[in-house]
Amino acid sequence: MGMKNKMTVADVDIKGKRVIARVDFNVPLDENGNITDDKRIRAALPTIRHIIGQGACLILVSHLGRPKEGPDPKYSMKPAAERLSELLGKEVKLAADVIGEDAKAKAAALKEGEVLMLENVRFHKEETKNDPAFAKELASMADIYVNDAFGTAHRAHASTAGIAEYLPAVSGFLIKKELDVMGKALDDPERPFVAILGGAKVSDKIGVIESLLDKVDTLIIGGSMAYTFFAGKGYSVGTSKYEADKVDLASNLLAKAEKKGVRLLLPVDNVVGKEFDPDTESQVVDSDNIPEGWMGLDIGPKTVELFSEAVKGAKTVVWNGPVGVFEFERFAVGTRNIAEALSAASAVTIVGGGDSAAAIEQMGFSDKITHISTGGGASLEFLEGKELPGIAVLNDRK
Numbered sequence: 358m359g360m361k362n363k364m365t366v367a368d369v370d371i372k373g374k375r376v377i378a379r380v381d382f383n384v385p386l387d388e389n390g391n392i393t394d395d396k397r398i399r400a401a402l403p404t405i406r407h408i409i410g411q412g413a414c415l416i417l418v419s420h421l422g423r424p425k426e427g428p429d430p431k432y433s434m435k436p437a438a439e440r441l442s443e444l445l446g447k448e449v450k451l452a453a454d455v456i457g458e459d460a461k462a463k464a465a466a467l468k469e470g471e472v473l474m475l476e477n478v479r480f481h482k483e484e485t486k487n488d489p490a491f492a493k494e495l496a497s498m499a500d501i502y503v504n505d506a507f508g509t510a511h512r513a514h515a516s517t518a519g520i521a522e523y524l525p526a527v528s529g530f531l532i533k534k535e536l537d538v539m540g541k542a543l544d545d546p547e548r549p550f551v552a553i554l555g556g557a558k559v560s561d562k563i564g565v566i567e568s569l570l571d572k573v574d575t576l577i578i579g580g581s582m583a584y585t586f587f588a589g590k591g592y593s594v595g596t597s598k599y600e601a602d603k604v605d606l607a608s609n610l611l612a613k614a615e616k617k618g619v620r621l622l623l624p625v626d627n628v629v630g631k632e633f634d635p636d637t638e639s640q641v642v643d644s645d646n647i648p649e650g651w652m653g654l655d656i657g658p659k660t661v662e663l664f665s666e667a668v669k670g671a672k673t674v675v676w677n678g679p680v681g682v683f684e685f686e687r688f689a690v691g692t693r694n695i696a697e698a699l700s701a702a703s704a705v706t707i708v709g710g711g712d713s714a715a716a717i718e719q720m721g722f723s724d725k726i727t728h729i730s731t732g733g734g735a736s737l738e739f740l741e742g743k744e745l746p747g748i749a750v751l752n753d754r755k
């Protein structure tokens with residue numbers, strides 16, 4: 358695929374140039390507008406420091422949240438610009454708009470090594486529509502485009518893809534790292550290669566399951582997805598959340614795994630509850646013995662052991678999606694144990710963003726994981742073997 362040989366910001370001479378960099382500063386804010394987790398800003402620091410260190414003028418563009426109709430102070434980039442300024446120990450200017458007079462005047466006035474943050478790019482509906490005129494306006498402020506927003510690389514928006522029509526386009530170091538680590542796992546993994554997929558819907562993950570069946574030695578399935586597979590095996594699943602219209606598909610995937618010689622592991626026991634409720638009555642039952650009126654909410658202890666054993670013997674592990682309703686404390690045990698198994702493994706361990714990344718971080722295991730992807734959706738699409746629009750548009754190395 359054409360994603361590996363992309364030029365990076367280290368391959369271009371940017372001294373004295375105006376660089377517009379798309380970053381993912383979509384940070385969580387509390388009700389007072391304070392940033393509760395700045396890891397996305399930190400993740401972009403190597404690229405930002407490189408650009409200003411080379412004596413370029415840096416214009417940053419990002420989205421934050423989902424503003425509905427035009428500018429909304431609730432979704433201002435101000436807190437992100439301030440935090441970045443603290444982390445860099447230097448001023449970060451903030452434009453009052455995105456492609457308006459203030460942004461353009463401030464961009465034009467930038468001196469070497471200075472940083473300007475544009476306002477939330479989603480204040481314009483043209484952004485998500487990948488409107489060419491809007492992309493061109495963004496591009497007009499700069500000489501070079503750098504994409505370092507892995508979290509939005511699977512979206513073809515104006516600031517993630519369209520803009521590359523008008524400027525030389527290269528990747529930042531975060532995107533490079535994401536592609537290097539995950540690309541190696543997919544193309545040339547140390548074996549055994551074990552993938553763990555959890556979460557809610559088989560329909561969301563068919564592509565990933567199919568693509569991973571060609572690559573892994575063991576595929577582990579947990580979460581409510583597992584119940585669709587159980588139904589495919591003819592087990593009764595009680596009131597478990599499963600997709601009735603995906604049962605045949607799940608059976609086909611089981612058959613495919615067998616044909617390819619991939620070990621496919623499903624839960625052998627489950628914590629089931631009466632209701633979808635954090636305080637519901639619960640019990641542990643085997644997978645072929647889920648009683649009428651009960652729903653699976655987590656993997657059981659025998660399953661934790663089975664899955665952990667598989668992780669222990671692995672040389673490469675990829676994990677995406679919780680194996681239970683981890684938002685409910687009592688049903689987060691399975692997911693926590695998987696997080697723990699990964700952190701203890703002597704393997705290359707890759708966690709694909711979203712809920713699984715949150716579980717790892719909550720438990721303080723981040724340092725023990727080789728790579729925690731900064732993009733949930735983007736990492737899933739990458740694992741599926743899809744071309745990510747925000748990466749496809751970048752210039753190839755000569």
Ligand code: AMP
Pocket residue numbers: 555556557558561579580581582598653654655677678679680681682683684711712
């Ligand atoms: P996804 O976005 O597909 O990764 O799904 C994540 C969601 O799956 C989380 O909100 C979990 O609560 C949910 N989930 C995992 N296991 C179960 C289960 N057994 N029953 C219902 N929801 C589940």
